[in-house]
Amino acid sequence: MAAMKFVLIGHGSISRSYLDAFSKVPGAEIAGVVGRNAEKAAAFAAEHGIAVSGTELADVARRAEAEAVVICTPNAVHYENVMEASRLGLHCLCEKPLHISPEKQMEMIASCRANGVKLGVSYMRRFISHMGYIKELVDSGALGRITVVDVTIKHWREAAYYNSWHGTYEHDGGGPFIQQGSHIIDLALWMCGGYREVLEAKRFKAIHEIETEDHGYAVIHYANGAVGMIEASTASKGMTKEILEISGTKGSIAANYHEIVTWEVPGLEKPELAGDSPNPVLFERLAADFVRAVREDQPPFIDGESAKTATELITAIYAKAGDPLVLY
Secondary structure: OOOOEEEEEEEOOHHHHHHHHHHHOOOEEEEEEEOOOOOHHHHHHHHOOOEEEEEEEHHHHHHHOOOOOOHHHHHHHHHHHHHHHHOOOOOOEEOOOOOOHHHHHHHHHHHHHHHHOEEEEEHHHHHHHHEEEEEEEEHHHOOOOOEEEEEEEEEEEEEEHHHHOOOOOOOOOOOOOOOOHHHHHHHHHHHHHOEEEEEEEEEEOOOOOOOOOOOOEEEEEEEOOOOOEEEEEEEOOOEEEEEEEEEOOOOEEEEEEOEEEEEEEOOOOOOOOOOOOOOHHHHHHHHHHHHHHHHHHOOOEEEEEHHHHHHHHHHHHHHHHOOEEEEO
16 A cells, blocks of 8 residues: 655744654654744755645645645644645645634534544544543542532743743644643543533742743632643643643543553553653554544544534633733
8 A cells, every 4th residue: 555645834843843752653754844934944845855835725735746735833823734635635634722712613623524534633632641641530430420620730941931932822723721731621521521521720920921821720610520720831831741630539640742641540550551641652642643533534533523622612711801910
């Protein structure tokens, strides 16, 4: 079978992760790259041995004989990328979040469906083995009725991080809730089957002089009846913490991306699962799943319908919170 050929849209740092991942997937090849600047796209292509580059997707896809694209552009640009690619009949694997607008997400999903192409989204933390096992336990009732689901995202970002498009509503869509937090918020929604409403939310500008928040919290009522807090921050100097805590009437589990840190499940021993959370492993699983979905004409593990809920919830958090309170 001939290799399935992809075009990278965008050639920033995240693109290199996809290049590495697809190089390890049998029957897949990055054959083209598209960028806004022809010289920069050509330089990236030459550096990585990619045969075709340019500024127009239709031209690059034709010359590369591509079936699909990998979208590695800023959050707000995903819309135009998916809409154009889907109209060209190209399958779309899109960086997270799918988009910053719930309404535009629906248009993207509809366009892919109308044009008969797959739409996958890179909420790849769902491929972590222990997260999958926790999902099975939640669904099986091993923890009883789920009562409390808390999410913590605490990071630090230097001022230079916000010198580009980060921290802007136009391009980023918000602050740490949508940029740093969307992966683990997606996990919480996946575990709980979605959400019902945002009960309370607050946003703050604690340190950084940016448009959006750099710290905030929200209280969520999830679809399975659980309640919980989401705390999201890039104003936590020295912190690198992302943890999901799930409690039910029979027990509790807390986990980060690397391991299960709390295990209180009556009748079940804490599993010894391989440490498979490093990003290269997860990118490879994401890439392999997307190739499988196209080849077998099946939905990707994380498709547009599944992925859109994270942006919907984060948008609802922002609406509930209103403008950030300036603390400096």
